[in-house]
Every structure is written in C-alpha cells, then in structure tokens.
Amino acid sequence: MTSPLATPRLTAPVRRLATTLEANGQELVVFAVIVVLFAVVAMINPRFLSDTNLTTIFSGNAYVAVAAIGMTLVIISGNIDVSVGSLIGVLATISGTLAVNGYPIIICWLAPLVVGIAINAFVGVLVAYVRIPSIVVTLGMLSVLKGGLISATAGAWINDLPPDFMLAQFRLFGIPSPIYFMVALTILAALWMRHSGFGRTIYAIGGNPDAARVAGIRIERSIVGVFMIHGFFAGIAAVLFATQLQVIQSTVPPNLELTVITASVVGGVSILGGTGTVIGSTLAAILFAAIGSALIFTNVSAYWLRAVQGLLILATVLADMARRRRLR
Amino acid sequence: MMPVVEVSNISKSFGNLRVLKDISFDVRPGEVHALLGENGAGKSTLIKIISGVLQPDGGEIKVEGDVVRFASPRDARHTGIATVYQELLLFPELTVAENVYLGHAPRTKWRTLDWQAMRAGARALLDSLDSHDLDVDTKVGLLSVANRQRVEIAKALSQDARLVIMDEPTAALADADAKRLLSVVRRLRERGVGIVYVSHRMPEIFALADRVTVLRDGAFIGTKPIGEVTEASLVSMMVGRSIDQLFPKVATAVGETILEMKNVSYRNVVNNISLKLRAGEIVGIAGLIGSGRTETALTIFGITPATGGEILIDGKPVTIDSPATARSHGIAYVPEDRGLQGLIKPQTIRENVSLAILDRLAKLLVVDRRREGALARESIARFGIRARGAEQLVRQLSGGNQQKVVLAKWIATEPRVLIMDEPTRGIDVGAKAEIHALMSKLAGQGLAVLMISSELPEVLGMSDRVLVMRGGAIVAEFDRAEATPDAVGAAMTAAGKHAVAELAS
Numbered sequence: 001m002t003s004p005l006a007t008p009r010l011t012a013p014v015r016r017l018a019t020t021l022e023a024n025g026q027e028l029v030v031f032a033v034i035v036v037l038f039a040v041v042a043m044i045n046p047r048f049l050s051d052t053n054l055t056t057i058f059s060g061n062a063y064v065a066v067a068a069i070g071m072t073l074v075i076i077s078g079n080i081d082v083s084v085g086s087l088i089g090v091l092a093t094i095s096g097t098l099a100v101n102g103y104p105i106i107i108c109w110l111a112p113l114v115v116g117i118a119i120n121a122f123v124g125v126l127v128a129y130v131r132i133p134s135i136v137v138t139l140g141m142l143s144v145l146k147g148g149l150i151s152a153t154a155g156a157w158i159n160d161l162p163p164d165f166m167l168a169q170f171r172l173f174g175i176p177s178p179i180y181f182m183v184a185l186t187i188l189a190a191l192w193m194r195h196s197g198f199g200r201t202i203y204a205i206g207g208n209p210d211a212a213r214v215a216g217i218r219i220e221r222s223i224v225g226v227f228m229i230h231g232f233f234a235g236i237a238a239v240l241f242a243t244q245l246q247v248i249q250s251t252v253p254p255n256l257e258l259t260v261i262t263a264s265v266v267g268g269v270s271i272l273g274g275t276g277t278v279i280g281s282t283l284a285a286i287l288f289a290a291i292g293s294a295l296i297f298t299n300v301s302a303y304w305l306r307a308v309q310g311l312l313i314l315a316t317v318l319a320d321m322a323r324r325r326r327l328r
Numbered sequence: 329m330m331p332v333v334e335v336s337n338i339s340k341s342f343g344n345l346r347v348l349k350d351i352s353f354d355v356r357p358g359e360v361h362a363l364l365g366e367n368g369a370g371k372s373t374l375i376k377i378i379s380g381v382l383q384p385d386g387g388e389i390k391v392e393g394d395v396v397r398f399a400s401p402r403d404a405r406h407t408g409i410a411t412v413y414q415e416l417l418l419f420p421e422l423t424v425a426e427n428v429y430l431g432h433a434p435r436t437k438w439r440t441l442d443w444q445a446m447r448a449g450a451r452a453l454l455d456s457l458d459s460h461d462l463d464v465d466t467k468v469g470l471l472s473v474a475n476r477q478r479v480e481i482a483k484a485l486s487q488d489a490r491l492v493i494m495d496e497p498t499a500a501l502a503d504a505d506a507k508r509l510l511s512v513v514r515r516l517r518e519r520g521v522g523i524v525y526v527s528h529r530m531p532e533i534f535a536l537a538d539r540v541t542v543l544r545d546g547a548f549i550g551t552k553p554i555g556e557v558t559e560a561s562l563v564s565m566m567v568g569r570s571i572d573q574l575f576p577k578v579a580t581a582v583g584e585t586i587l588e589m590k591n592v593s594y595r596n597v598v599n600n601i602s603l604k605l606r607a608g609e610i611v612g613i614a615g616l617i618g619s620g621r622t623e624t625a626l627t628i629f630g631i632t633p634a635t636g637g638e639i640l641i642d643g644k645p646v647t648i649d650s651p652a653t654a655r656s657h658g659i660a661y662v663p664e665d666r667g668l669q670g671l672i673k674p675q676t677i678r679e680n681v682s683l684a685i686l687d688r689l690a691k692l693l694v695v696d697r698r699r700e701g702a703l704a705r706e707s708i709a710r711f712g713i714r715a716r717g718a719e720q721l722v723r724q725l726s727g728g729n730q731q732k733v734v735l736a737k738w739i740a741t742e743p744r745v746l747i748m749d750e751p752t753r754g755i756d757v758g759a760k761a762e763i764h765a766l767m768s769k770l771a772g773q774g775l776a777v778l779m780i781s782s783e784l785p786e787v788l789g790m791s792d793r794v795l796v797m798r799g800g801a802i803v804a805e806f807d808r809a810e811a812t813p814d815a816v817g818a819a820m821t822a823a824g825k826h827a828v829a830e831l832a833s
Contacts, residue, residue, distance in 0.1 A: 196690070
C-alpha cells in the first residue's frame with residue numbers, strides 16, 4: 001500500500017520543497033503567469049511598466065483583491081456569495097453620502113464596515129440556521145441590494161467629495177495606500193487562516209461538515225462568523241473603491257462579484273470548499289488587473305477580458321480536478 | 329440440471345490483501361441460493377465479480393456451461409445477470425416504465441420510443457410480480473424504498489435476466505414490505521430465474537433459500553441444502569474460529585459508573601434505553617442493521633439529542649444537545665463511517681488529530697503549532713499510524729491508518745467515555761488486531777468503552793458485557809461468560825422464531 005507513496009530516497013530539503021510545491025501549486029502557477037505576462041507585454045510595449053500604469057494595475061484594483069480575501073474564506077467554508085458586488089456598491093454609496101453630508105471622516109470610513117458586517121450577519125444566519133443554500137440567499141441579496149441602491153439614489157452620482165475623505169489617494173513613500181491595504185490584509189488573513197483556531201475551523205467545515213460537527217465544532221456559529229468577516233472585507237473594499245476617484249457612481253460596479261469569485265477560484269480555492277489560500281486569490285486579482293491592462297497595451301479589444309477570465313476559470317477548475325484525482 | 333451460473337476457483341486480491349481464495353459456487357435455475365458470511369467475508373466481492381464490476385485474478389465463470397469473461401457490468405447484463413444493489417440505481421425523475429426500460433426501450437418502426445409498448449410491458453412485468461398496485465406512470469422518486477426495489481426487479485426481468493443477485497434487499501425495509509418482497513422473490517423463482525440472495529436475516533434465509541453457501545475470511549466454508557442446516561450450525565460456520573484466541577482482551581478492574589442512561593428515547597428509533605457504562609469496561613452492542621445501535625450512539629453523543637429519558641454522568645443528570653456538549657462531558661465518538669463523519673480528508677494528519685481540541689490548543693486565538701505538532705507525532709507513535717509524517721494528507725492513508733487517526737483525534741480530547749461504532753469495518757486483519765489491542769489498552773487505562781459492531785466475533789471477543797438490540801430497544805444482556813455466538817445470535821434474530829413460520833406460509 002505504501003510503496004507507491006514512498007518516493008525513493010529524496011533528501012529532506014528536496015522532499016520539503018516537493019511538499020510545498022504540492023500544497024501551494026496553484027499560487028505558484030498564478031505567480032509564474034504574472035511574471036511571464038509582465039515580461040512579454042513589456043517587450044511588446046515598454047510603457048506597460050511605467051509608474052502610472054503599475055499604479056493603475058496594483059492600486060486601482062486593490063479593492064478587488066481585498067474583497068476576494070473575504071470571498072475566499074466564504075468559499076473555503078463551502079459557501080458562496082454572489083452579491084458582493086452589489087454590497088460593495090451600496091457600502092460605497094453609504095460612505096460617500098455620509099462624506100458629502102459633512103459627517104466626520106472616520107465615521108464615513110467605519111460605517112461601511114459596520115453595515116457590511118451587519119448585512120452579512122443576516123445572510124449568514126439565513127444560510128447557517130435557516131439552512132437556505134448560500135447561493136440562493138445571496139442571489140436574493142443581490143437583487144435587494146441592487147434594486148434598493150438604484151431606487152434610493154435614482155442613479156445619481158456623488159460629487160464634491162471632501163479631499164480628506166479620499167483614503168485611496170493617500171500615498172506613503174510614494175506608494176498609494178490601497179497597495180498597503182491589499183498586502184497587509186492578505187498577509188494578516190493568510191496567517192490568521194493558517195494559525196488561528198477559527199481559520200482552521202473554516203477549512204474543516206468546508207472539507208467535511210459532518211466530521212466537523214461530530215468533532216464538536218459549532219458549525220452554525222462559525223458560518224455566521226465567516227460571512228461577517230466577509231462583510232468586513234467588503235466594507236474595506238467599498239471604502240477603497242469609494243475614495244479612489246472624485247466621484248462615486250451610485251451603481252454597482254458591473255460584474256464585480258464575478259471578478260471577485262473568479263479571483264478566488266483561479267487563486268486555488270476549490271469551489272467544493274475545504275482548500276485554498278488568500279495569497280492565491282490576491283495574486284489572481286492582480287493577474288486579472290494586469291491582463292486587463294495588457295490587452296490595452298497590446299491593442300487587443302478590452303472585450304476579450306471577460307473571455308480570458310472565463311478561460312482562466314475553466315483551466316483552473318480542470319487543473320484542480322486533475323490534482324484531486326492524483327491525490328486520491 | 330445445468331447451473332445458470334457456475335464459478336470455480338475464483339480468487340481476488342486487493343494489493344497484498346487476499347479477499348477471495350478459491351471460491352466455487354453455482355446457482356441452478358429456479359433456485360434461491362443464499363450467500364452468508366460476516367462483514368468482510370468476501371460476499372460483496374464475489375457478487376461484484378459475478379456481476380462484472382470486478383475482474384477475478386484467477387478461476388473461471390460459466391454461464392449455462394459457456395466460459396465467459398466480463399469486462400464490465402454491461403457484459404454481465406447482456407448474458408442475463410442482473411444485480412439489485414443495496415443502494416438502488418434508479419432515476420428518481422423518470423417514471424416507473426421509463427426506469428424499467430432505460431437503455432433498452434422498445435422502438436416504433438420510426439425509431440422513436442414506443443411509449444405504449446413500454447408502459448404495457450412494464451405493466452405486465454409488475455403484474456407478473458404480483459405488484460398490481462404500482463402505477464407505471466409514477467415518478468420513481470415518489471416511491472418508497474420497497475416499491476423502488478420492485479421496480480428494480482422488474483427492470484432486471486425486462487432484460488431477460490436468468491440470474492438475479494440481491495444484496496441485502498430487506499435491510500432497509502419494514503417487516504410488511506420485507507414479507508412482500510419475499511413473495512416477489514418466490515415469483516421470480518417460479519419463473520425459473522436463479523437467485524443469489526445475500527441477507528443477514530436468518531428467518532428470511534430459512535423461509536426462502538434452497539441452498540446456503542457460507543464464506544469466511546474470503547474462503548469457501550461450505551454449500552448445504554437448507555434442510556441440512558440450523559441457525560446455530562450456520563452461525564458456527566460463519567464464525568468458525570475460537571474467539572478467545574483472536575481477541576486479546578485484557579481483564580481489567582471495573583470501576584465506578586461513569587455514564588448512565590435511564591429510559592432514554594429518541595423519536596421512535598431509540599426506545600427506552602437504560603444502561604450503565606463503568607470505568608475500565610468494554611460494553612458491546614450487538615444487533616442487526618436497523619436495530620437502533622448507531623442511533624443510540626448518536627443520541628448519547630448529542631447528534632440526535634434524546635427526546636425522552638435521562639442521561640447521567642457521574643450520577644448527575646446532564647443535557648447533551650450537541651456533539652460539543654457531549655465532548656465537554658468527556659464523551660468521544662468514533663463514527664461508523666470514517667469518510668463521512670470522521671475525517672477531513674483534504675487535511676493533514678496534524679490538522680485532523682487536533683480538530684476536536686483546537687480551542688484547547690489555541691492561546692489568544694492562535695493555535696500553538698509546537699504543541700499541535702508534538703501531539704501529532706505522539707499520536708503517530710502511540711497509535712502506530714503508518715505515514716510519512718504528520719504533514720501527510722489523511723486521504724492518502726490506508727483505511728486502518730485512517731481509523732487510527734480518528735481514534736487519535738478523540739483520545740486527544742482525554743475522554744472518559746469512548747463510543748466506537750463499527751471500529752474495524754473495512755480494514756484489514758492486521759490493522760484490526762491493532763485497533764482491538766488499542767481498545768483493550770484504553771479500557772485498561774480506565775476509559776468506559778461502548779462498542780457497536782456487526783461482527784459477532786468482535787463483540788464477543790472484546791466485550792465485558794454484551795447488550796443485544798432489536799427494534800430500537802435492548803432485548804438481552806449477557807456477561808462475557810454467557811455470551812456465546814448461539815445465545816447472542818438467537819437474541820439478535822429472536823423475533824424470528826415465529827416470523828419464520830409466518831414468512832414460510
């Protein structure tokens with residue numbers, strides 16, 4: 001039984017490397033693709049690597065990566081949230097509306113977090129205690145949020161945001177703040193998922209809910225917790241989104257939820273739950289931003305972006321299935 | 329008369345594990361041939377070989393005198409061998425008629441489906457099985473298990489099956505349905521079909537079978553006409569060996585009562601259970617599938633919290649409403665199905681072993697990786713888990729080693745009561761002995777162990793006391809000395825005595 005598994009006499013470091021590769025394959029693949037993409041596009045059009053463009057790629061899309069962290073946790077727990085784009089739209093509008101009405105800036109920044117956590121606590125309760133599948137709950141939420149937003153604002157844009165409010169335009173050492181948020185939150189979330197009891201509980205629930213329950217884990221509470229954390233990340237994403245341009249279009253960023261879900265999946269989260277990391281989802285979010293930009297710099301129609309995203313999802317899911325089969 | 333199917337000298341191994349050794353066996357037309365043996369005796373493997381799911385390593389299969397080789401279940405079906413599996417393979421969204429003719433539906437001359445012929449054919453087949461009450465236009469998903477089984481049998485007949493294999497067809501049925509099914513089987517026999525009938529229910533076997541073949545540990549023990557055997561002689565053929573030699577039960581001093589149940593019920597599946605578990609004692613629960621053994625364990629562990637009665641720990645009444653509270657009272661549960669309830673297979677041994685005590689290993693929310701790693705390495709050593717290391721994924725381990733991981737996980741919670749449901753199901757003989765030794769050692773350290781097992785020798789060999797369950801209630805209790813295979817086996821099936829007469833009529 002053990003013979004095919006016992007790799008013949010590898011030295012310890014090599015074996016450790018092999019284990020790391022096996023465990024983190026998807027992250028490394030995404031990282032390699034990013035490197036290759038940058039190299040190739042830079043050769044075709046060197047302006048791709050200009051400061052302005054790099055800022056756009058990394059900073060302009062940091063909110064996607066931040067939202068994808070929360071999404072990753074939700075998917076690892078065996079659930080999904082298809083309403084996150086609408087949620088971010090609503091939270092950004094709340095934040096901007098408070099700002100133009102002269103509320104203290106700190107309130108404008110914290111309100112989306114609190115509201116995001118509250119809304120998703122409600123979603124979590126419906127999923128965990130009422131036992132409605134998360135896809136159904138969040139599909140409903142998607143319509144409620146989107147419809148509510150359009151009715152409430154009549155599609156009006158929010159202008160004249162106070163300069164202090166513009167968190168995402170703030171720079172430290174010349175680097176825009178969203179990049180700090182993206183990097184710091186990714187690292188914190190990665191460490192937390194790996195080392196905290198709750199993080200490990202999320203993996204267990206997604207991997208085998210019955211076994212987790214039998215092991216004495218309070219699954220319902222944990223799932224509500226996961227959704228609340230997801231709401232927190234959506235809140236931060238909304239603030240970054242609201243504060244990066246001079247206006248907030250009170251609409252939902254088109255297809256944002258799909259981009260966020262795609263980032264999680266391409267980053268190595270199994271759509272079946274139980275495996276994946278936030279490092280992978282952040283890398284994948286960066287990859288998408290870079291692809292979008294690369295299409296422009298190589299004069300390919302931006303409409304291809306969606307198609308490329310779709311192909312990436314299919315490719316990753318195929319790779320995931322192949323890997324599962326091998327591990328079985 | 330030439331047998332419908334004859335197998336001779338069939339052998340089969342999985343890896344190093346020999347599951348069938350030189351089995352010879354035949355079924356005549358119009359005969360019900362019962363196949364008996366404990367779990368793991370090789371019945372399922374033999375069935376799978378005859379129905380083409382598995383290929384034998386050696387030996388040959390003859391169908392009506394011709395040597396055949398089945399590459400797939402499809403081949404077997406084409407030669408007239410149909411199997412009615414425990415988990416029925418029907419399509420719930422299709423009607424009865426559609427299910428019966430799925431894959432070989434009658435066509436009109438325009439090559440479209442001939443619905444009329446299909447419905448009429450299904451009707452005729454069901455009528456021939458005395459199943460006039462089944463509507464051929466009902467969706468199968470709306471039918472009871474018993475009715476689905478009859479659809480499955482009609483399906484076999486529609487393919488002109490000459491041999492029908494039935495794998496524990498009555499295991500999931502209530503008595504009335506089971507009795508009906510038996511009359512359907514008799515109808516099949518009258519039509520000249522050969523039937524291989526696997527069942528643990530002795531009364532059924534005596535009511536139905538013409539001949540009985542017993543397997544034990546993958547070996548052929550004997551084929552006898554039903555008139556030449558008794559229940560007792562069949563049990564001893566199945567069990568065979570001397571139990572005391574196989575199970576190294578260490579006698580330990582029995583201490584205080586830790587857990588006591590007083591008239592505990594759960595809905596109508598667990599009825600007024602009263603029992604005491606004492607420190608250092610192994611209590612075995614014997615019973616047939618569906619007798620309420622696992623349900624009792626689930627109730628003690630709070631998965632299906634008791635709806636009546638009282639559970640006491642150290643003499644104090646407690647409310648156990650979830651696995652988490654059960655755990656906090658020092659109860660551990662090694663579940664019946666490792667894959668479904670025991671393991672997080674995509675995770676490592678380390679992560680699985682610490683799962684039930686994550687909150688204890690965490691300081692300020694952060695899991696203490698050093699203590700966790702130490703726990704994993706200690707468990708690997710203590711339970712003899714054969715793995716590359718603590719970081720190996722659990723899904724890569726063999727069944728026996730997976731079971732040791734589940735056991736290690738629960739022992740890490742430092743329980744006082746350990747419930748083990750089918751502790752050695754599906755694992756090889758060597759690993760079984762190791763699990764038994766561990767169980768004995770744990771009892772020796774003062775744990776109260778409650779063991780549920782479908783393997784009579786295991787129950788008899790490991791238990792200080794044996795409880796027998798039937799219909800959700802405890803119907804008999806034996807001390808180690810009194811617990812003989814005959815006595816326990818009789819208690820398990822006792823409903824049987826007059827049921828035999830009833831079924832035979």
